[in-house]
Amino acid sequence: MSLFMGLVVxxxxxxxTRIGADRAIVVLLPTTLVLSTVLALWSWQAGGQPWFFGWFAVITVINSLRTFTSPLILAQAMEPMGELAGTASAVIGTISMGGGALLAMLIDRTIAGSVTPLAVAYAGYGAVGLAFALWARRHRTPSAITDPAA
Known part of the structure; x- marks a missing residue:
C-alpha cells in the first residue's frame, strides 16, 4: 500500500507542474468521492463484507489520491498567510488531528463485522471535504485559480 501511495505522489x-494544483484538486477530490460512494454501495450490497482484495485495492487508490491531494490543498491554504504560514500550518495540523480523531471515534463505534460504516464515512467525509474545497475555491482571487504556477 505504501509503495503504491508513494508512486502516486x-x-x-x-x-x-503541467496542469496546475487547482485543476488537480478539482479533478481528484470528486474522483475520490465517486470511488468512496461506489465502495460504500458495494460494501452495503455485500452485507458489509465485500471481497477483501477488491476492497483493499479501492481503499488503496482512494487513500493514495487523498495523500496526493492533501498537500496541494494545504499549500493553497498557506499561500495568503505569508510570514504566518508556520503558525497557520500548526493550527491546521492540530485541528486536523483532533478533529479527525473525534470523527474517527464516531465511526469506530459503528464497525462490528462490517466495513460499510467505514466506506460510508469515506464518502460522507469526502463530500464535506469537497464542499469546503469548492467553497474555498470560490473565495480565491481569479489570478490564483487560472495561473498553473499558483
Whole structure:
C-alpha cells in the first residue's frame, strides 16, 4: 500500500507542474468521492463484507489520491498567510488531528463485522471535504485559480 501511495505522489507531482494544483484538486477530490460512494454501495450490497482484495485495492487508490491531494490543498491554504504560514500550518495540523480523531471515534463505534460504516464515512467525509474545497475555491482571487504556477 505504501509503495503504491508513494508512486502516486511521485508521478502526480510531475503532472501538477503541467496542469496546475487547482485543476488537480478539482479533478481528484470528486474522483475520490465517486470511488468512496461506489465502495460504500458495494460494501452495503455485500452485507458489509465485500471481497477483501477488491476492497483493499479501492481503499488503496482512494487513500493514495487523498495523500496526493492533501498537500496541494494545504499549500493553497498557506499561500495568503505569508510570514504566518508556520503558525497557520500548526493550527491546521492540530485541528486536523483532533478533529479527525473525534470523527474517527464516531465511526469506530459503528464497525462490528462490517466495513460499510467505514466506506460510508469515506464518502460522507469526502463530500464535506469537497464542499469546503469548492467553497474555498470560490473565495480565491481569479489570478490564483487560472495561473498553473499558483
Amino acid at each position: 511521485f508521478t502526480g507531482s510531475r503532472q501538477v
